Amino acid sequence: KAGVTQTPRYLIKxxxxxxxxxxxxxxxxxxxxxxxxxxxxxxQFLFEYFSETQRNKGNFPGRFSGRxxxxxxxxxxxxTLELGDSALYLCASSHxxxxxxxxxxGSGTRLTVV
Amino acid sequence: xxxxxxxxxxxxxxxxxxxxxxxVYETRDTTYYLFWYKQPPSGExxxxxxxxxxxxxxxxxxxxxxxxxxxxxxxxxxxTASQVVDSAVYFCALSEARRGSYIPTFGRGTSLIxxx
Numbered sequence: 001k002a003g004v005t006q007t008p009r010y011l012i013k014x015x016x017x018x019x020x021x022x023x024x025x026x027x028x029x030x031x032x033x034x035x036x037x038x039x040x041x042x043x044q045f046l047f048e049y050f051s052e053t054q055r056n057k058g059n060f061p062g063r064f065s066g067r068x069x070x071x072x073x074x075x076x077x078x079x080t081l082e083l084g085d086s087a088l089y090l091c092a093s094s095h096x097x098x099x100x101x102x103x104x105x106g107s108g109t110r111l112t113v114v
Numbered sequence: 115x116x117x118x119x120x121x122x123x124x125x126x127x128x129x130x131x132x133x134x135x136x137x138v139y140e141t142r143d144t145t146y147y148l149f150w151y152k153q154p155p156s157g158e159x160x161x162x163x164x165x166x167x168x169x170x171x172x173x174x175x176x177x178x179x180x181x182x183x184x185x186x187x188x189x190x191x192x193x194t195a196s197q198v199v200d201s202a203v204y205f206c207a208l209s210e211a212r213r214g215s216y217i218p219t220f221g222r223g224t225s226l227i228x229x230x
Contacts, residue, residue: 031215048217055214088157097214102147102149107158
């Protein structure tokens with residue numbers, strides 16, 4: 001059974017640009033969540049998508065957005081990049097309903113903003 | 115207020131020593147889940163254990179054991195006879211119900227360094 005796949009693994013962008021990250025969940029999982037990990041703030045929840053709808057949202061500015069497709073794949077977009085957006089972005093998938101068995105995480109996308 | 119506190123930022127031990135990673139959580143919910151994840155240098159968060167709030171049984175899995183005590187809101191993790199491969203950052207997480215989902219809130223992590 002394939003795990004959670006995140007692409008790309010590494011990305012270097014310039015301040016002011018925008019970036020799109022992709023996440024393919026485990027087959028059958030309908031919930032996809034995104035986290036930002038930085039040394040200063042730790043792991044912070046960005047948002048969760050379930051059945052193509054944003055179900056939960058963390059405390060991030062509107063520059064951070066996402067979407068989910070009918071096949072449960074999700075994308076995260078960050079517009080007008082700032083230096084502080086440099087981080088490891090982790091995606092996690094789960095069934096999203098019924099008994100909660102936790103999230104399976106991908107290997108992450110390491111974004112560097114210069 | 116921090117919902118999950120991992121007071122130990124970094125722990126350094128020598129191989130074969132036992133080590134306990136502490137986790138204290140805070141919640142008003144009666145139904146919640148607790149997790150431990152391991153993050154090796156590759157970055158992926160690897161699931162170790164899940165506990166729901168109604169199951170206070172301690173668990174042992176090989177060299178790993180977990181002690182869940184609701185009375186002290188703690189969910190501690192012990193590695194017996196540590197090995198170099200155990201070197202990683204370990205995260206404790208609390209999942210509470212939120213709009214039909216259980217979103218994990220993570221502690222700041224404990225970096226474990228096991229020296230040969």
